[in-house]
Amino acid sequence: MTVKKPEGNKKWKKAAIVTVLAGTLMSALSGIKDSAAETAAVSFKQMNPSLAILCALGAAAVISGIIAGLCKKEKANKVIFYILSFIILAKTILVEVLRIVKYFNG
Numbered sequence: 001m002t003v004k005k006p007e008g009n010k011k012w013k014k015a016a017i018v019t020v021l022a023g024t025l026m027s028a029l030s031g032i033k034d035s036a037a038e039t040a041a042v043s044f045k046q047m048n049p050s051l052a053i054l055c056a057l058g059a060a061a062v063i064s065g066i067i068a069g070l071c072k073k074e075k076a077n078k079v080i081f082y083i084l085s086f087i088i089l090a091k092t093i094l095v096e097v098l099r100i101v102k103y104f105n106g
Contacts, residue, residue, distance in 0.1 A: 012077035013068055019081055020065030023088040027058055030095055041099040050098055054091055061087045 034040035042051055061084055068080045 012074050012081050013071070016068035016077050016081040016084060017065060019084040019088070020061055020068065023061050023084060023091070024058075026088065027054075027091065034095075039102055041095060041102050050094060053094060057087050057091050 031042075031044070034042050035044060042048075042054065044051065064080050064084055064087070068077050068084075071077055071080070
């Protein structure tokens with residue numbers, strides 16, 4: 001008879017790295033969508049507050065991803081995973097709110 005250990009230990013390092021890669025892909029696709037749209041939700045031609053916030057959050061995500069790749073402690077990688085999840089959520093909410101505002105303002 002074999003007893004299996006419950007899957008209590010997650011691989012937080014892998015989860016954090018996958019999250020930063022997925023967030024980067026989402027940001028790239030969002031930027032492509034905005035650059036191809038008639039009226040972009042976020043203007044990439046000049047620095048504005050919303051673009052500055054998105055850039056700062058993106059930089060924080062990349063730095064967190066690099067730290068996750070180098071860090072060997074699972075607890076730290078778990079925290080980084082949650083930080084990355086929050087960053088992706090914040091960026092998504094910001095871009096979608098800008099798109100809604102742009103839609104209703106014409």
